[in-house]
Amino acid sequence: MKKIIFITCLGIIMAVASMAMAESKPIQLSLTPDIAVFDRDTEIRGLTLGIWGENPQTALAIGIVNGSKGNSAGLSFGFLLNYAESYKGVQWAPVxxxxxxxxxxxxxxxxxxxxxxxxxxxxxxxxxxxxxxxxxxxxxxxxxxxxxxxxxxxxxxxxxxxxxxxxxxxxxxxxxxxxxx
Known part of the structure; x- marks a missing residue:
């Protein structure tokens, strides 16, 4: 009985961990928020590069227009515009x-x-x-x-x-x- 409970708990932990890992990605490449490697609701933890991107992120974002949703953090370097809902970090752009x-x-x-x-x-x-x-x-x-x-x-x-x-x-x-x- 202890083995069954242990295996069941281990399975649940692994399933939750894999779902959590699946929800964030290490890199995003985008032309627009709708033409991107990952959906705009996918959290990016790492690097975003693009013409115009818009994801929740904890990342280095480099692009012409960098957008972030929700509570985001990192360094956003935009050649034209950075915009965010809530942001912690550094935003460098003309606007x-x-x-x-x-x-x-x-x-x-x-x-x-x-x-x-x-x-x-x-x-x-x-x-x-x-x-x-x-x-x-x-x-x-x-x-x-x-x-x-x-x-x-x-x-x-x-x-x-x-x-x-x-x-x-x-x-x-x-x-x-x-x-x-």
């Missing part, structure tokens, strides 16, 4: 966009985070709904900031008040530097 949250470093001409940013944005224009970190660029905008510093030509944190809570916050808009702690 970087995250819908929910970003943790890491976005660097490009335009960096746009609809949700929260925890980390660093460097670019000509940086936007965040909620900033915890640093924005370095010509125009920096944070709708809200928990702890943040902006360095640039135009720096906007609308929730700040004009010099009344110094040194914890500076102003709603400033040239060269603005912050909120």
């Amino acid at each position: 970087n966009y995250t819908k929910k949250s970003f943790l890491g470093w976005q660097s490009g001409i335009v960096n746009y985070a609809e949700g929260s940013v925890k980390g660093l944005q460097t670019g000509a224009v940086n936007y965040s709904d909620h900033l915890t970190g640093v924005q370095f660029g010509f125009v920096n905008y944070a709708a809200k900031a928990t702890t943040g510093v902006q360095i640039g030509l135009i720096n906007l944190i609308p929730q700040n008040q004009w010099f009344t809570r110094f040194p914890d916050e500076l102003a709603p808009g400033m040239v060269f530097v603005n912050w909120r702690f």
